[in-house]
Amino acid sequence: MQVHIETEDAAAVCYLDGELDHHNAPSVREKIDEYAVGSTPKHIILDFGGVTFMDSSGIGLVMGRYKLLSAANCTLSVRNLSPHAYKVMRLAGLDALVTLQKRGEKGGKQYAKAEK
Amino acid sequence: MQKPKNEVKLQLDSRSVNEGYARVAVSAFAAVLDPTVEEINDIRTAVSEAVTNCIVHAYRNGMGKIYIRVRLFDGGKIEVQIRDRGCGIADVQKAREPLFTTLGGDRSGLGFSVMESFCDRVRVRSELGKGTTVTLIKTVKGRDASREP
Ligand SMILES: Nc1ncnc2c1ncn2[C@@H]1O[C@H](COP(=O)(O)OP(=O)(O)OP(=O)(O)O)[C@@H](O)[C@H]1O
Numbered sequence: 126m127q128v129h130i131e132t133e134d135a136a137a138v139c140y141l142d143g144e145l146d147h148h149n150a151p152s153v154r155e156k157i158d159e160y161a162v163g164s165t166p167k168h169i170i171l172d173f174g175g176v177t178f179m180d181s182s183g184i185g186l187v188m189g190r191y192k193l194l195s196a197a198n199c200t201l202s203v204r205n206l207s208p209h210a211y212k213v214m215r216l217a218g219l220d221a222l223v224t225l226q227k228r229g230e231k232g233g234k235q236y237a238k239a240e241k
Numbered sequence: 242m243q244k245p246k247n248e249v250k251l252q253l254d255s256r257s258v259n260e261g262y263a264r265v266a267v268s269a270f271a272a273v274l275d276p277t278v279e280e281i282n283d284i285r286t287a288v289s290e291a292v293t294n295c296i297v298h299a300y301r302n303g304m305g306k307i308y309i310r311v312r313l314f315d316g317g318k319i320e321v322q323i324r325d326r327g328c329g330i331a332d333v334q335k336a337r338e339p340l341f342t343t344l345g346g347d348r349s350g351l352g353f354s355v356m357e358s359f360c361d362r363v364r365v366r367s368e369l370g371k372g373t374t375v376t377l378i379k380t381v382k383g384r385d386a387s388r389e390p
């Protein structure tokens with residue numbers, strides 16, 4: 126699984142590519158956390174446009190980043206979710222914690238919604 | 242007892258790299274049912290949960306074998322059995338509760354909830370020190386939903 130991180134206005138966008146399962150999640154987590162600690166962005170967007178599979182490891186990844194980042198005053202949002210990934214995240218109730226945006230849905234600045 | 246139309250068995254080492262292989266193998270075998278994208282994703286995800294549990298829980302102290310049996314029945318029914326000879330589950334009912342996890346970290350305790358919501362039925366048999374068998378059952382309607390049941 127590949128991750129590359131770009132800045133977009135005040136946010137850091139993490140583009141995830143591949144299958145997000147227990148085997149692949151640790152390397153993704155390390156990359157995001159390392160960036161978050163080193164660059165202390167105000168917003169992090171996880172872009173799931175390239176994610177071809179996701180199970181509960183994806184829930185754990187998002188939940189874990191949510192806890193870590195909110196403690197560091199950084200907001201988190203997730204965008205470009207496939208219908209499947211969206212279904213899994215909704216099942217976990219993640220929509221109550223972070224902004225979830227499906228593929229093809231409008232609005233690239235959704236992270237602003239989570240700002241106090 | 243219904244007779245299966247087709248059956249396949251797989252045996253995997255409990256290495257995390259095999260999670261992807263198990264998903265691909267089961268979904269390739271199920272392809273003959275002509276499932277929708279959503280149905281095939283449901284099956285892949287449920288299988289991924291059960292296989293991951295064997296690796297992270299059942300065999301948390303070492304390597305072991307994971308046994309998978311997939312059976313297809315008339316009417317689009319698929320049954321996937323995932324079995325391990327690992328540590329077993331002390332209280333299955335508790336283990337199946339949403340958010341229950343013995344691991345913490347980035348585990349959310351939602352694996353069984355995902356299996357239950359993406360399959361029609363999930364059966365769990367477990368014995369401490371002996372191992373666990375998870376059986377996933379789903380009837381696939383298929384892309385040609387007008388097909389006779
Ligand atoms: N094959 C197994 N062998 C032993 N224990 C298991 C097995 N499968 C599940 N368990 C136990 O059941 C609990 C719940 O499993 P479940 O898959 O719902 O959550 P999790 O694996 O802890 O987290 P998640 O799947 O969300 O990453 C586990 O924490 C573990 O204690």
Ligand SMILES: [Mg+2]
Pocket residue numbers: 181290293294351352353
């Ligand atoms: Mg699990």
